Amino acid sequence: LKLANVDGRLALVRADRAIDVATASGGRLPSDPAELMASWEAIRAWEGGLADGVAGTPLGDAPLGPPVVNPSQVFGIALNYKEHADEIVADAPDRPVAPQTFTKFPSCLAGPHDDLVLPSESVDWEVELVVVIGRACNRVAAASAWSHVAGLTVGQDVSERVVQMRPPVPQFSLGKSFPGFGPIGPLLVTPDELDDPDDLELGCAVNGEVVQLGRTSQLIFSVPELIEQLSSIVTLRPGDLIFTGTPGGVGVARSPQRFLAPGDELSSWVEGIGTMVSRCTAPAPALA
Numbered sequence: 001l002k003l004a005n006v007d008g009r010l011a012l013v014r015a016d017r018a019i020d021v022a023t024a025s026g027g028r029l030p031s032d033p034a035e036l037m038a039s040w041e042a043i044r045a046w047e048g049g050l051a052d053g054v055a056g057t058p059l060g061d062a063p064l065g066p067p068v069v070n071p072s073q074v075f076g077i078a079l080n081y082k083e084h085a086d087e088i089v090a091d092a093p094d095r096p097v098a099p100q101t102f103t104k105f106p107s108c109l110a111g112p113h114d115d116l117v118l119p120s121e122s123v124d125w126e127v128e129l130v131v132v133i134g135r136a137c138n139r140v141a142a143a144s145a146w147s148h149v150a151g152l153t154v155g156q157d158v159s160e161r162v163v164q165m166r167p168p169v170p171q172f173s174l175g176k177s178f179p180g181f182g183p184i185g186p187l188l189v190t191p192d193e194l195d196d197p198d199d200l201e202l203g204c205a206v207n208g209e210v211v212q213l214g215r216t217s218q219l220i221f222s223v224p225e226l227i228e229q230l231s232s233i234v235t236l237r238p239g240d241l242i243f244t245g246t247p248g249g250v251g252v253a254r255s256p257q258r259f260l261a262p263g264d265e266l267s268s269w270v271e272g273i274g275t276m277v278s279r280c281t282a283p284a285p286a287l288a
């Protein structure tokens, strides 16, 4: 099952065609992406019985919103690939005691092709696999964690490094929550669509130059382990997002450092899910 938010309406995606969920279900299912998770089981059951050949429109250049619009919680995991941990922290442990966790405030979410407005000259990229929780859960064991996942999508954990690292203590959550700093999409893909949801290539490119490339099999805390660890403390709810961490190659760790500039095109992909393309722009003048 692959779903998209096409211009503010829920769409099923088959063979690169978008099938409007509300229309194709005769109005039994919602059109509003905000109702996706409340209708999740009904959508899955309907889709399973839907005949092939239902008419759709080419996904092509359709205006896409984020496939999940209203998560109650958005978790981010820092330093969850060894190569990235080593480029950021001297003597990074092979495996920390627990995943280093912050939040991206949900107001930062954006569509997969939205412009990325740069508030400063210190904005960095972090391509990530994003998990969408499907069922409320607390104290889930890793062995059964995948059954609590609705789907996966691509995310960029866009980061303003000055705010993020401002002393005396880092402010990860603020530095990663400017408007548009959480593009997700283009599709929400259920794990059963993927040959191995624990081993997906992911990467990103700036103006066509690949700057990050990794595989989710290199995650220090895998998707099931993240769900076990987070749910050992927090109750996870349907629609909650987990940005699972970024592989090596971020701009702040380069020599010389490199950040996004107006006009840059940032492409981000995860194997089997799709590619997001964000055009960087300068901010409009502040309100007087």
Ligand code: ZN
Pocket (backbone or CB within 6 Å): 076, 077, 078, 126, 128, 157, 243, 245, 246
């Ligand atoms: Zn990140």
